[in-house]
Amino acid sequence: MIDTEKTGGKIALLRKEKGLTGEKLAALLDVSPQAISKWENGKCLPETSLLPALANTLGCSIDSLLMPRELFILEAVYTDGCTHIPVTGFIDSFVRGNELSITICSPFIGEQIESSRLKLLTVKYQTPDGIFFTYALQNETLHIAASRKGENFEKNFHEKLHIIGAYYGNEKEYSSAMTKIRHYEYFDWEEIPVNHETFPSSTSSDDTEYLLLVYLSGNGIHAISCAENSSLQYDHGRTFLRLKDTSKCILPDIMPLAWGMGMDCTWAGALYAALTYMGEPCTYQQLMGLSGACYRICFTDIWDFSCTDALVAYDYAEPLYRALGYTPIWADRLDKEQRKEERLAIMEDIRNGKPVLAINLRVAPEWGVITGYLDNGRFLLCRTYFDQEIYDQWEKKDCEDRQITFDDRGGYLVNDFWPFLIIHFGPSVEKRSPAENFKASLLILADSFRAESRGSYYQGKQAYEAWIDSLSEDSLFDCTADEENAERRLCVNDCMLVNLIDARRCASGYIRRNLHLLPEAFHAQLQKLADNYGSIYESLTSFREKVTLMSGKEIFYNQCRANGVSTAALRKEQIQLLKEILMLEQENCSIADTLNAGLQLPAEG
Template sequence: MISSEKVGKRIAMLRREKKLSQEQLAEQLHVSAQAVSKWETGKSLPETATLPLLSGILGHSIDSILLPQELTVLSAVYTDGYEQQDVTHFVNQFITGSKLTLAISDQIFPQSIHSDRCKLLIVKYETPAGIYSTYVLKDQHLAIDVHSKGYTLGKSELEIVHAAYGNEHASRDVLGKMKHYAYFQWPHFTIDQELFPSGMGHEGNEYLLLVYLNADGIHALSCMEGEQVHYSPDRMRLFAGGSSRQHYIAENAGRLGFGKGMDCSWAGALYTSLSAMGVDTRYEEVMGVSGACWRVAFAPVWDYSSADALVAYDYAAPAFSAYGLKASWANRLTPEERRREKLQIMESLHKHHLPVALNLRVAPEWGVITGYLDNGSTLLCRSYFDDETFSELQEDPEFREAMEVSKGYLYVDHWPYKLLYIERHGPIRSALDSLYASLQVKLDSMQAGENHGYRLGYSALAAWTEGLLDHAWYQAADTDTFTRRYSVNHFCLMALNDARRSAAAYLQASLPLLQNPAAYAILGEMTTVYEQIYTLLDHFFSHMKEPAALQQAQASPKQLWDQSQREQQAELLQTVAALERRGDELAGRLLEYKENSRG
């Protein structure tokens, strides 16, 4: 039987574990703070429709909230002391009969931490006897039951309970050293060969891992040689300070480029950055949850920038909500601001968070910063223009030597005029809620009209069509201007083709989210509509000549892109617009279904 008093106490405790106020929890749940207060005091229970979102925010199953067990994991964090993953909900699933047993490994958790640092699981749990904390290193077993008594909370001073120096391949216990150094009450110390000599024959980077207990519970900190460990003024916390490292390079960032199935450079760069963080996603999902799969923009002056996903509509915010990200931007910095920003880039890279940036090489497209050399004076990157450089210089000995140093990344040529930093921040929105949010973005963006000189949605398709049918312009245009317009047209059609391919793939992958047969049928029809749009666009685009063909051909470019071909494309865009309106109708019906089912 459900006890409203016990449920209220559980909600209050889990809310405090997430460091949320009643007002903050209420805001995320779209309810009043008074409603949360009534739950926590046992005066009422959450409505059934609110429970899935409450479960996601608190990181516990609905059963765990409504029917508390004798053993409950309040928080579980998998960490390497540098970055961490909240795996509370996942770990709670392994409780059977008030016992929890779990073999700790990278493979068991939904997302991996990509580093060579030692890793561990930190757990805070509740039994009838009280609340305790414990930790387990990777490749060890966690075993907890209702009689287990780990470390108690409320310590009046910091206590280091584990210290190791090395990496995940080999490390040695240095807890004795740390207890000796604690005698000197240093406010900070540098990790160097004097304090922590390297072992003979060691391979790779070495790190100092400190696991310590304070009033809040157990924490972990991992720092590389050359970094500093600082004590907080009250000596109750440890944190990393400055680094004397001359370089840092993130490994295994995927290659970018047009024609690789990721023709939206912003979404491709964001996907690469998310993958480096260990987020399990796909490019098409990034396009889908952001709403960029629905985008169509066009500048009546015929400019390449129309294909940039963010020039006229904010598709970034829905993506950040979908992945539970905190994002910060730095735009058009002054020289003095750039010097300070470089430190922020370096700090982000140390966390294996690759900054997403615009205009790193060759032209203003999105890419990712992957590392730095010479204490930050040289930045490394992946961009959408790398393949051409690799093709030209692959036999050049100096280039190949430079690539050995940079681990295959090219140097950043331009200071980016837009920088995006992302990190995990809050609860991840459910896939179904992300689908509904994406459908709303579709309806909004297709009707947006104009922004910053760009036409959007149906207005964009109309302006594009009008430009294709302006026969007088094409007759009067000189060769260079004509060829440029063809190139812009080709680039914009490539972007539209990629977006609608992603839309069809995203809708297809979302079908299992809808359990109601009627809603499933609506989404199925919408999937078919976008598969049809993609088929039409792809067939036309695959028969278009590459822009370079017009520049190199002996025949006049006007013969290679004649009036008949432009009229065929205009007709195609009109057909796409009609299908899009059918897509709008279906999206609207799904959003109505959502409101009715939750009402």
């Protein structure tokens, strides 16, 4: 008699093994989801006419669905570690009396794999005690009984991959390599080089030899074979193995970048994305504080968008990398003959799991992250702040013009330009203590505020004064006389506001979160610093919200092209606001001087 509950349980189990929802299975069989639910809950059996389609969809025989037994083959694969042939239904049909006993060879399996690699059968099966895994090599007998346990993976279900079999050689001659594998696992290698040094070759074999590994990972058993003089790689989380493809390497799942996400300094945002991928514990606000970029302001009276670039006039990178325990390695405006060597350095970092920061990867000079490479470095993959707005149009271009698919790129975009400035994570150095880092940040506060102009870029106090003076020139913002240049200045002005808002928000938060690192005698002054920066942030935010269009997509000046009086009035209001903010900035600089003197810190420079 057919047990409806056991049959229902088998249907549910196999459906899940196939990755199907009840609704999807119902659609494939042209029945209602309610019918699937009734079968799986043991309330009724499928109609006889549906059994062939159901068994075929679930990859099993009709008898295995309806006949009560305790041993059930969930998945069987005949493979040489390169070619994988599913034979689940065929193997399951040989279960007799809750036991399976077969000899593995291609004539029996009925499938031929044309290679000299060692062949095997991997099996995932279920008994009343749970789900188990096992395998047998060619010409070996595989014996499974419901009363005997194979490799039980239930207790390791969420752990990293576990190698259960290793062999070196080929189908003619091979030997176990498990001792070697256990030795190499001790050293936590990121990749396994397959050669005659790591896996000694047979003296009698002149044919190509292979490393065959059988391992458990996730909820499955896997086999992979790698030819000599190649390598196997662990993925980033050491959850599976893959053949190393030296022509490309992609670092997976580096976070997207975009403006309006609380990270409007592209350099600090790109750095945060890279460090997060590398597992470094940090926040965007912390990076802004440790570098001193939270105190920065830069302006050029030619109204260049580059004034918002964190590194355009002051080196905030060196103190930050020092605080993080890294040495920055720079590649600055390389000649073409130097690019080949730099390309190799980028590729090496990517292979070692280290993203690379660069500016001007796509569209315009903003910072982004190099996330991988294709075609031996011919194409660099990246994350940039422009991805979201241009993704669709460049998705088509990359696929059609460059013959690079979405899967090829791992979800990233291809760079447009060779970056003119690149920063690598160099050798590790000893980290300073959190207190020392905070003290260094206070030194940068005062030093950057008094910094002299660099080229055409004003900094600190001079930047505020130059910005105010330029806003006072009504002729510069006359859209009727020179629409293109006027609109450029209006747009740069808005970018200046956005970056200053972002920086002062970070400054206030960074100081508040770290004032406990210094003696209590300094807390009142530090609190005053934080309050002043908080006040600057709030007043700038209020002003920008007031003069921004309801859509939030265009800056306030664009609505005023035909009304010069209104534009002039708003600029006048901004000028007054910047003068008030400059007074607070000067007060903060004086407070920082007092703190630095009290902490006996030498002045920068």
